[in-house]
Amino acid sequence: MTTATTTQTSSRGADRRASRRAGRRAGGQHGPRRIGSHLFLLLAAVYFIVPLWWLVVGSTKTNSGLFVGSGGALWFNDEFALWDNVKELFTYQGGIYWTWMRNSFVYALAGGVGSTVLAVLAGYALAKYRFRGRNLYFSLLLGSVMVPLTALTIPTFVLLSQLGMINTMWAVVLPSLLSPIGVYLVRVYAVDAIPDEMLDAGRVDGAGELRLFSRVALPLLRPAFVTVLLLTTVATWNNFFLPLAVLRDPQLLPVTVGLNQWQGLSNAGAGGEQVWNLITTGALVSILPLIVAFLGLQKYWQGGLSLGSIK
Amino acid sequence: MTSADRPTDRRPAGPGEQRGPSLLDTKRQWWGWLFLAPFTVVFVLFLLVPLAYAFWLSLHTKGIATGGESIFTGFANYARVFTDTDFLSGMARVGKFVLVMVPIQIGLAVTIALVLDTLATRLSRASRLLVFVPYAIPAVIGALMWGFLYSPRFGPATDVFGLVGLDAPDFLSRDLIFGSLVNIVTWQWVGYYMIIVYAALRAIDPTVYEAARLDGAGNWAIALRIKVPMIASSMVMIVVFALIGTLQFFTEPTVLRSVAQGAIPTTYTPNMYAYSMAFSYSQFNYASTIAFALGILVFIGSYLFLYATRKQSGLK
């Protein structure tokens, strides 16, 4: 379930927004529904936040406190073990948790940046160059969006193993570079966002194609760049199926697979191996960077993810 | 689907084109391919080659008793997979998930987006963020958390139902596991779909509403008769992605399986079946067949849907 997309692009969005804001202020909503609406939103917000609240509370508990605590499932116990748990993350299995976190960063960054760069180059080419086979290429690309990526994992695994790349970071990073949806988005965005006239004017002035790309196209493509970067980074960060299949060395795992492995060990029940407190604390710590990133980049994704999601 | 090219094709010939000599065009063709090259390498290596390889694997059979020798068996594996009750019941199950889960997700996402679109209060801004937050949480962690919440010991259900003197239902039992999974996926993805729909709504020119309001249309009428049709293309796209994702259902049931091995067998979804065939039983040929068969069905499914909604989506 790692689908990621936005829909069609429109550069008209920006001017629209300005006029709409004016219109909205003039014709603002009245009436009794606002209370109902707010109540509905409040309920929705509670539903979406309860699991997180549980996680926050859970990570302050000791291992046995999770089972038989004084606070119940949704409130704090008398003892507050968050710092102890965090400290234990540094010592348990030699602090492997932080290795996992680092790996997740490496994978997400390499996969995210790499696939975005490829997507921007390819999307720009498909939008702004006319060459033989372009339409066929684009159809192929659109069709490939529908190929279940998880279905590719098994043959990819066999291929990578024949190339001797199983159980290396490459096995996760290289397949993550593939983002047909990213190409699709950039292409759709670039068609309107980069006026041909501008490119042609540059050519007349004697600018080379690379220079045109870096000086003219790239700045105009920034919103698409950020959006695709966000989508692919999140997709790589969340990836589970691929690393699960291609990695065996515990030192190479991303935090998602690592925590899942701890859960397996804890479920298996070995006395000293029950680390539920570390799983909850580890899960909390692991989701913080992405949540912080999303809060910090609100402007980008709220405008960005939409990227004019209307045609 | 080639209609996506329309904007460029329809574009009136710009001044550059009139001036552009054909010599430059051929040279520029190469630049196009050059920009495309890095992606193409990845595209070929990690999409086309694996696909071809999966297909090749699926045409061969390697039994564990036959000394590890791979034999060409043509379409025998496909004959097997389309009569394999495990695969078919898995397909039927994800079909049921599509029918239940996709409408719930889209319905909830659209409703929340519509409500948010009419409000500009602090609460509405905050809840927009809160609804979106689960998207930032990896599916594995999400499923892990819900696994805890469903547990009679870790979770709050026992306390909550105890308040009214009831026994908590067993969310991980055979009867409820389906709903429990629907809930996890809904929780995870509604925020993301909501943001897309919301952005589409914000892009509608509000003067449209003014006109409708002058004609005496209320909020509901505006929402249903004007807003929803205007964001149809966004909705078609998110349905397609929900559809593809659901047909490939894997992560959530796999994670939840560790606490419900009876209720979620290894054949629960086709993807799980393929995974266990490959990675638990070392049956890579048959696993590839399952994956390929699933891929074909996903492709047909999403193509049919896009075809049926070609008017709404603009992909005529």
Added chain:
Amino acid sequence: MRRSMRRGVAAAATGLVTLALAACAQGDSSGGGGGGGSAAATCTNTIQEPDATRVTMWAWYPAVEQMVDTFNSRHDDVQICWTNAGQGADEYGKFSTALEAGTGAPDVIQLESEILPTYTILDGLADLAPYGAGELEEQFPPGAWSDVSNGGSVHAIPVDGGPVGMLYRADIFDEHGVEPPTTWDEFAQAAQDLRDAGYDGYITNYATNGNAFNYALFAQAGWAPFDYDSSRPDEIGIDVDTPEARHVLSYWEDLVDRGLVSTDDASTADYNTSLVDGTYAVYIAAAWGPGYLEGLSDADSGAEWKAAPLPQWDPDDPVQVNQGGSALAVTSQATDEEAAATVAMELFDDEATWKVGVEEAGLFPLWNLALDADWFTDRRYPFFGGQQVNRDVFLDAAAQYPGFTFSPFQVYAYDRQTMALYDMVEGPATAEDALATLQDSLVRYAEQQGFTIR
């Protein structure tokens, strides 16, 4: 400008080369690749002799790091580099894919004996006989040795065993005035008596995913489902649906239907807690079981555990069974087979190591020198209120265990068993249906794998 263009072309060319490589690899379909198993491995333990031959090992024993340290300090020519690649099925999944990939397996691997045929048929394990393993036969109980060897070949060295006994909460039985059972008839009666006396838990739990556990219960009644010999790897006899199995399964079906036995999944946090908090009065467990509970034993401070022999079908002809336990095998990808064999044969060839294994990890040794040692036979277990459970229960059980033949597709067989049993306890299926379904699916799978069914 021109430089960057050249760079672009170079990149494209590299891409094409990789592409060609991939295409070649695709032609070579049979897998292969070979060797180099220990490449780039990182060790969880500290290596004491950096220049010695390094042997990578996957193992999940509790306290294994101490044992590895002991081994490494005793050997200056061989050093173990240990990682925990998951317990049981998790580890097997990784090992299987490593075999398919042709690389990535460790040199030495901890396996349960039930999984050995699965890997011998894939040529995944080295024969240890050339390294003198055959001479070790005398050091282990006969049942354990038969589980790891076949004719002249030795597939693994036994480490710990899982002789099964009945652990029970003496306080719960006392409180409700019920005698601990010694036969299965008494067990069913006790289940009812406890309930009638007001005990609101279950006498025990019947886990549909308790793979090896359910095999052990069947085996006690004389069930021998597989007829398989690794020297004739393409033939197998499958006889799952037997009168003995039907008898055992109907017995449990009846207790489940009467609500006297719960059917929670084993190996979950909930289940582990239920074991120690008084939800179940009896825990039918292998000898290593209590070791896994001690970490949780603070859940119920009033608990008073005792161990007794497994209830019998026929008290005049008692049958003992085994659940789990493990062995060390050398994989076919080992870089230095001889050094790896040294690790497999000598890691547990040491009393000090076994003291750690028994006292810290709660293991039950299969090494006669440890089994016969006073410190083991007379050991009083705090968890059982000081009872000498080895002398009372497990030593006999281990000595009388005759061995068991597993299938060469045991993971599949277990998964199917879980499905069939779950259908029985949750759905309308009966014990007969469950076993018939299981028999059918295993025979069909074996045929698809190219076995001749005997």
